[in-house]
Amino acid sequence: MNNEPMNNGKSADQQISKSANQQISEWRMANGESPTSNLQSPTSNLQPPTSNFQPEITVFMCIYCAYMAADTAGALRIKYPANVKLVKLPCTGKTDVRYLLEAFAQGADGVCVVGCPIGNCHHVHGNVRGRARVEYAKALLDQIGLGGKRLEMYFVSGGMGNPFANAIRELTERVKKVGPNPLRSVKRET
Secondary structure (H helix, E strand, O other), rough: OOOOOOOOOOOOOHHHHHHHHHHHHHHHHHHOOOOOOOOOOOOOOOOOOOOOOOOEEEEEEEEHHHHHHHHHHOOOOOOOOOOEEEEEEEEHOOHHHHHHHHHHHHHEEEEEEEEEEOOOEEEHHHHHHHHHHHHHHHHHHHHHHHHHEEEEEEEEEOOOOOHHHHHHHHHHHHHHHHOOHHHHHHHHHO
């Protein structure tokens, strides 16, 4: 992530949204479209995903229930897709819309946030705040044309290795149907 100070009077969310829109415009120009065309679907000219497409998934997880569930899945040798990057957070209440959008800007095809079950957060209401931020980020993704289906939040407790693995498999299958992140090709060209 860019650690430069943001002192130009715009909020961080406005700057990230602009950055995402710039990347979409660059992608559109690289694919022969007008950069000012309707932002409904930057994936409209993509070829259908091939059967060997394996989406890259970034998982933001709390260090309590979610990380323990991932550890339980590993200890029980429960299989889930290997192309998953785990990012530990002290609590899903620390989930920031900027982190979620930056994961897509860095090339993730799908992103999920995994936290403690509602009503059982170690930081009281952190997972509720995290869920609200995920919903806001989904709306932004729909607005800029990437699609909110690429982002999801799941709730598991520490011993739930199977539900954790199922959640990762479910998001992976959903993202396979949606196709690759169009920002990934823009990132490679720059």
